[in-house]
Amino acid sequence: MILSDETIDALETIQSSYSDVTFTTSVIVAGCQSCSNSCSGCEGSCGGACQNGSNLQWD
Amino acid sequence: MEDNSKKNWFSPSICLTHACNLNCVYCYQHHDHENRMTYETAQKAIDWIFNNTPEDAEGVTINFLGGEPLLEFDLIKHIYDYVKAKKQSKKYTFFASTNGTVLSEDMKSWFKSHLNEFTLGLSLDGCRETHNKNRSNSYDQIDFDFFLENYPNQSVKMTLSQDSLYTLAQDIISIHEKGFRNISGVNLAEGDLDWSNEEYIVELSSQLAKIEEFYLKNPDIPINQMLDRKLAFCEANELPKKWCGVGTNAQFIDTDGTVYPCPFFTPMTFSKEELSEISCFDYEQESNFVDESCYKKCYIYPVCPSCSGTCYVKNHSFSERDKSRCRIQKLITLYAADLIAKKLIMDSNYIPEPFVFNTISSIKKIKELYIKEFPFL
Numbered sequence: 001m002i003l004s005d006e007t008i009d010a011l012e013t014i015q016s017s018y019s020d021v022t023f024t025t026s027v028i029v030a031g032c033q034s035c036s037n038s039c040s041g042c043e044g045s046c047g048g049a050c051q052n053g054s055n056l057q058w059d
Numbered sequence: 060m061e062d063n064s065k066k067n068w069f070s071p072s073i074c075l076t077h078a079c080n081l082n083c084v085y086c087y088q089h090h091d092h093e094n095r096m097t098y099e100t101a102q103k104a105i106d107w108i109f110n111n112t113p114e115d116a117e118g119v120t121i122n123f124l125g126g127e128p129l130l131e132f133d134l135i136k137h138i139y140d141y142v143k144a145k146k147q148s149k150k151y152t153f154f155a156s157t158n159g160t161v162l163s164e165d166m167k168s169w170f171k172s173h174l175n176e177f178t179l180g181l182s183l184d185g186c187r188e189t190h191n192k193n194r195s196n197s198y199d200q201i202d203f204d205f206f207l208e209n210y211p212n213q214s215v216k217m218t219l220s221q222d223s224l225y226t227l228a229q230d231i232i233s234i235h236e237k238g239f240r241n242i243s244g245v246n247l248a249e250g251d252l253d254w255s256n257e258e259y260i261v262e263l264s265s266q267l268a269k270i271e272e273f274y275l276k277n278p279d280i281p282i283n284q285m286l287d288r289k290l291a292f293c294e295a296n297e298l299p300k301k302w303c304g305v306g307t308n309a310q311f312i313d314t315d316g317t318v319y320p321c322p323f324f325t326p327m328t329f330s331k332e333e334l335s336e337i338s339c340f341d342y343e344q345e346s347n348f349v350d351e352s353c354y355k356k357c358y359i360y361p362v363c364p365s366c367s368g369t370c371y372v373k374n375h376s377f378s379e380r381d382k383s384r385c386r387i388q389k390l391i392t393l394y395a396a397d398l399i400a401k402k403l404i405m406d407s408n409y410i411p412e413p414f415v416f417n418t419i420s421s422i423k424k425i426k427e428l429y430i431k432e433f434p435f436l
Contacts, residue, residue, distance in 0.1 A: 002397035
């Protein structure tokens, strides 16, 4: 089962040690060099110039 | 070798040829085997690139595309020499996407001697049977060791076809077990899968479960980009924006020197009339690329991948997203949330400290919003 109650409980325990931080997606950087060969319907396989939200690394 | 994390790099592409030696089942291009770029046009293309590189760009990645770009290896070498001779003020690197089947020993030797400036990216769909079915029986023509030894961090490009959905997990695992650490995502758009068919959704769920299990058992292998979603973005508070480089950062220069907005919009895919209409579009205006209905209504909008090109094909609009994919994106996001949750429980440093709180908030919200839509989970 995905996202079980046990998993959520464990996450909440972890979360209690952290605080909410306001940020924007400018904190990310493009992921890889292969963007231009795969922007064609990449659905997540893009990178480089193509700053798709699913394909980025934390800065 | 340049760091793969490139912020603000100009990333145009040069199409060296419309020819390709393969005929992949999902290919959307119409190949004209006589259509090749001349050296004179290539020189002009390079000049255009460096004359149009944004001032704030840290460098330029020149991407060689096709067809199969390595069919034009001699031209690649001439272009390389031309760029070197020009002594550009910007940093630059070269990249070529390849099917890996036409590399001669001479070519391998040249690429090995230019590893600091030139990267090759391989298209690979999985195990031998899947790859051969999708990509013209080409698996055994690829020198995998060459790619693994020389480009160990370069991700492979994987595309899903209707046939390979049923072996998706096996194929992803096969690629990793072959030694490729990074898979740059799984292209879910180029195939003819009708995602309104619930059978495909249920099958995708089964495959995602196996993929998740693999990544949890192999924590040192980077999660492929289909599942590695930056879920904290869902909690970010900002205005919608254009995500991709279409028309502004990912231009595509065709064999005749014509500049198109990105590699998706070419005569290999669109008619002259459509390309004319597309060329008049304002690519600087970010709001032209925002689907307001998604932005206002959908919690996972910030992590939902979308290609402006595929939007245009589906809806004749750069902004209106293909809603037939909403259900698979919700399903993938649910699995991504579960995987990231379990990785966080195993190691709370898995997410950088400033984003842990919001990542967990988003995981809880994703469960609350979407899990009831999938009664088979």
